[in-house]
Amino acid sequence: MYKTIVVHVDGSPLQHARLRAAARLAEDHGAHVIGSATTGTSWRAFAVLAGNMGAPAMPAADFQALRDAASACLDAFAVDAGRLGLPSVELRLVEDEPRYALLLQSRYADLTVLSQDPGAGIDAPVRGLPEQVALHGARPVLVVPEAYAGAPIPGTAVIGWDGSMQAIRAIGGAMPLLQRAASVxxxxVNPDTLSELHGEEPGADMALYLARHGVQVDVVVERTRATHGDALLSLARTTGAGLLVTGAYGHSRYREWVLGGVTRELLERTPIPLLLAH
Known part of the structure; x- marks a missing residue:
């Protein structure tokens, strides 16, 4: 079960969806929710930057304004958490960049809840945060799209299984959800290309592993010319899934960039919560 859930707090419109997702999970698992807001920089970095810009002295009021803005975001988060009936909530203000603050705090939590990056042309305080925290963090990341309105997580879960270490870690991180899923x-997708990772009967060994953990699992083999990401998204739509689970960046970042990686495709297009681990 998840007992500690960290939620990124930045005051953006996307925050409401990720708080609803965290609240849903907290209710199901009896979890403590930590709202984490940041100043965007440390005092030392801020002072160095000001000095490099020729400022004779670093006004403390300038940095305090960053703290005040983050505190206001936390106050609004606390109000929303109260409306959702969260029984155990903690507010944290960290003097650092969001990615570093969340990477540190994720070490002492079961799950970090972030938002999907908004589309092109839409302003966002930080972009690429889900990728950074999933790639370098010690715990799984739940990426919540803006359209999420409180549906059960997972309901039906779809796992992208390719035999990789990243996928294994994602499945392990999602286990508390998979065990509660109506179906998994x-x-x-095209497992013949990775036959050395799947054995004689692709999916059979992992299905047995999941079944021994009490997961109601079906193996689905998709042979298609579509991208892996498109195949997973299509199946999620047709099954009415409430969760996607996949490893993050199973290939090198360079190869993912050149080939148009599955991770990036899912992060950009998923209409349902996406659990990632690297």
Whole structure:
């Protein structure tokens, strides 16, 4: 079960959806929720930057304004958490960049809840945060799209299984959700290309592993010319899934960039919560 959940707090419109997701999970698992807001920089970095810009002295009021803005975001978060009936909430203000603050705090939590990056042309305080925290963090990341309105997580879960270490870690991180799922689809897209990772019967060994953990699992083999990401998203739509689970960046970042990686495709297009681990 998840007992500690960290939620990124930045005051953006996307925050409401990720708080609803965290509240849903906290209710199901009896979890403590930590709202984490940041100043965006440390005092030392802020002072160095000001000095490099030729400022004779670093006015403390300038940095305090950053603290005040973050505190205001936390106050609004606390109000929303109260409306959702969260029984155990903690507010944290960290003097650092969001990615570093969340990476540190994720070490002492079961799950970090972030938002999907908004589309092009929409202003956002920080972009690429889900990728950074999933790639370098010690815990799984739940990426919540703006359209999430409080549906059960997971309901039906779709797992992208390719035999990789990243996928194994994602499945381990999602286990508390998979055990509560109405059904789980273990999806292998064109598994013949990775036969050395799947054994004689692709998906059978992982399905047995999941079943021993009490997961109601079906193996789905998709042979398609579509991208892996598109195949997973299509199956999630047709099954009415409430959660996608996949490893983050199973290939090198360079290869993912050149080939148009599955991770990036899912992060950009998923209409339902996406659990990632690297």
């Amino acid at each position: 689809k273990l999806v292998l």
